[in-house]
Amino acid sequence: MVRLSKWLLKDAGTGLSKTLSEILVCPLSKQPLRVCEEPASLISDSIGVSFPIKDGIPCLVLRDGKILDTDNTVKDDAAAEDSAGTNQE
Numbered sequence: 001m002v003r004l005s006k007w008l009l010k011d012a013g014t015g016l017s018k019t020l021s022e023i024l025v026c027p028l029s030k031q032p033l034r035v036c037e038e039p040a041s042l043i044s045d046s047i048g049v050s051f052p053i054k055d056g057i058p059c060l061v062l063r064d065g066k067i068l069d070t071d072n073t074v075k076d077d078a079a080a081e082d083s084a085g086t087n088q089e
Contacts, residue, residue, distance in 0.1 A: 016040075016042075016053055016056060016058060020058075021035050021042070024058060024060070026046065026049070026060075027060050027061075027062060028044070028049065028062070028065075029044055029046045029047050031044060031045075031046040031047075033051070036050070039052070040053040041053055042058055042060070043068070048067060049065040049066065049067060050065065050066045051065050051066075052064055052066075
């Protein structure tokens with residue numbers, strides 16, 4: 001069992017095997033995820049959210065997801081709050 005788990009999670013770049021990345025889907029949209037090498041993450045193109053891969057383990061918990069800018073870069077927390085319109089005058 002442990003050998004199978006190590007085999008599934010072993011890959012040079014992200015630590016995520018092609019087999020596992022084909023199985024995983026976005027926890028919100030249930031659509032396929034795209035593997036991004038730098039930074040190591042899984043991206044849901046359908047809703048524009050990036051989920052990190054830490055030590056070869058995909059973190060698909062909703063609080064770990066980061067909203068992407070239009071150019072597929074992760075928004076800074078302060079920038080995300082500003083774009084949400086939290087600053088009202």
